[in-house]
Amino acid sequence: MQNPEQAYQAIIFDLGAVLIDWNPRYLYRKIFNSEAEVDYFLQQICTFDWNEEQDAGRSLVDATELLIRQHPQFEAEIRAYYGRWKEMLGGEMADSVALLKELKESGKYKLYALTNWSNETFPLALVQYQFLQWFDGIVVSGREKQRKPSPSIFKLLLERYQESPEKSLFIDDNLRNVNAARNVGIDSIHFTSALQLKNELMHKKILN
Structure with a gap:
């Protein structure tokens, strides 16, 4: 159950090099x-x-x-x-997926994926990585005909799922995309490792 008083209500993940080894x-x-x-x-x-x-x-x-x-x-x-x-x-990035699972099981946050990915190859990933079913919504750049770091694709996700930038957190391994998200008002984490991500999520009181 989401708490309107909590700092974040939506957590948005990049996929490649964060959760999926491609x-x-x-x-x-x-x-x-x-x-x-x-x-x-x-x-x-x-x-x-x-x-x-x-x-x-x-x-x-x-x-x-x-x-x-x-x-x-x-x-x-x-x-x-x-x-x-x-x-x-490659396989799923197990330590990162474990953090995603912990967030999912907490029930406190809406979870989304925002990925630069061809719409023609993404269905293969959906079959291979079962954890993709955990997301409340996935925005695929190839389907939308726009990609990160364009501000419009961040705004599209927020509008589609009725989330506010102030209550959202974005996670991506590409600093270009992280800066683009920050420019539209979304707090962001530049992913470098699962351990670093866990520490940042704990610092933000998202994980205990």
Whole structure:
């Protein structure tokens, strides 16, 4: 039962690198022979910026064909990015998920996820990670055609679930997104580890 007097009523989690271990290197270490080759491919071909356009709603097919036109010599490796995407998923980040479970079982807070994720691949995560069912709502950037750090996606979540920024707390491993949330009035924690998160939640009197 939520208490209107408590400092926070909603806790908003990022997913990747906070609760879910996702890393393209898990796949490309199987494809390339050296870490240097993996580095080159992820820094120059299938880049972070390229991937974020899928998080913002660009189709996987369009994204793949665009890169193949630019780098035809890497066609097989580019097609593997989404053709073998599930191989980029590690396990749940157990210590962080344990904190989420503790928050859920307390019954004191509404729990939400706000994730930069392609709408085409997110259903695979829903099947693989049962704890995603614990959330009261999930906003997926690819579905909304907008992504963090845009202020609009934070406002969309707050409006959709009728939460106030003053009573919300946001947790993300990306400082860019943390600062964006703070700019729209949401108190935020820059996640670096489960232990650090637990200490901050205790400091804020959210966990005992």
